[in-house]
Amino acid sequence: MTEGRADLPEGGTTVLMLGNPNVGKSALFNRMTGANAVVSNYPGTTVDFTRGTFIEGGHTYTIVDVPGTYSLEPRDAAEEVAVRMLRDCPDATVMIVLDATKIDRGLYITLEVMERGMPCIVAVNMMDAAHEKKITVDIAALQRLLGVPVVSTTATSGEGVRTLAEQIRKAQVANLGGIAKRLRGEEPRTESLRACGGCGGC
Amino acid sequence: MRIKLSDLPFGATAVVREIQTSAHDLNCLGLRIGKELKMVTKQPIKGPVVVILGELEIAMGLETAEQIVVETGVDR
Numbered sequence: 001m002t003e004g005r006a007d008l009p010e011g012g013t014t015v016l017m018l019g020n021p022n023v024g025k026s027a028l029f030n031r032m033t034g035a036n037a038v039v040s041n042y043p044g045t046t047v048d049f050t051r052g053t054f055i056e057g058g059h060t061y062t063i064v065d066v067p068g069t070y071s072l073e074p075r076d077a078a079e080e081v082a083v084r085m086l087r088d089c090p091d092a093t094v095m096i097v098l099d100a101t102k103i104d105r106g107l108y109i110t111l112e113v114m115e116r117g118m119p120c121i122v123a124v125n126m127m128d129a130a131h132e133k134k135i136t137v138d139i140a141a142l143q144r145l146l147g148v149p150v151v152s153t154t155a156t157s158g159e160g161v162r163t164l165a166e167q168i169r170k171a172q173v174a175n176l177g178g179i180a181k182r183l184r185g186e187e188p189r190t191e192s193l194r195a196c197g198g199c200g201g202c
Numbered sequence: 203m204r205i206k207l208s209d210l211p212f213g214a215t216a217v218v219r220e221i222q223t224s225a226h227d228l229n230c231l232g233l234r235i236g237k238e239l240k241m242v243t244k245q246p247i248k249g250p251v252v253v254i255l256g257e258l259e260i261a262m263g264l265e266t267a268e269q270i271v272v273e274t275g276v277d278r
Contacts, residue, residue, distance in 0.1 A: 070230040070231055071226065071227075071230035073226060075227070101257045102232065102256075102257050102258055104232060105230075105231065105232035105258060108229060108230045108232070109230065112230075133257070135257075
């Protein structure tokens with residue numbers, strides 16, 4: 001693990017981990033890389049990026065834990081880091097991390113990232129907290145709607161993290177027009193879906 | 203009845219009808235038109251206002267709250 005403003009990337013595929021503050025990005029990052037980024041239960045813990053690597057299916061991924069941001073129009077220094085990372089790594093894959101208990105807020109930045117035309121994968125984290133609050137998230141429906149892989153995770157217990165790592169290679173550029181059509185019910189929900197439900201066969 | 207969010211009494215619920223300030227800044231925090239919210243904290247001496255929308259707790263300056271129009275007495 002390296003910290004600070006080191007040059008990116010180091011080789012392999014760069015994965016930028018992006019999402020609202022306090023959704024568990026750093027916890028997920030630690031789970032995936034075995035690193036020890038500082039994790040706390042309040043927003044704004046990560047103000048600079050942290051980088052680590054992991055190998056999945058023989059492919060090396062450089063994963064970057066980006067400070068949490070509510071939007072891509074920065075309002076503070078930490079948000080500026082996030083926006084700069086996206087700009088400086090145009091070839092990166094973006095892993096958007098959502099809080100399962102606050103999905104609607106996370107979807108705002110999800111769509112902002114998707115507008116940039118970068119390959120995306122969505123991790124719906126904190127599923128344990130959602131279960132406790134009796135909130136259910138229809139992961140399959142979200143995946144059909146967005147047309148990119150969506151994986152449910154609980155970073156604190158490690159649940160779903162393996163699947164998330166496996167699914168990164170299936171990340172794809174979202175078709176915003178398709179999402180809008182599916183929302184209006186104009187397109188069969190399964191037609192434009194290239195990321196399957198996770199059989200792992202492709 | 204439509205009032206400014208800053209005038210919403212403590213503990214009262216209302217539906218967001220109009221955002222007269224930067225809608226983007228509030229939208230990305232989860233506060234959007236049509237959302238139901240509840241006033242949870244109002245601080246004295248022009249202090250911040252905290253509202254709760256479902257699972258979301260959003261704090262904002264009084265000046266921002268003055269530019270949000272909410273409707274009370276909406277039956278949901």
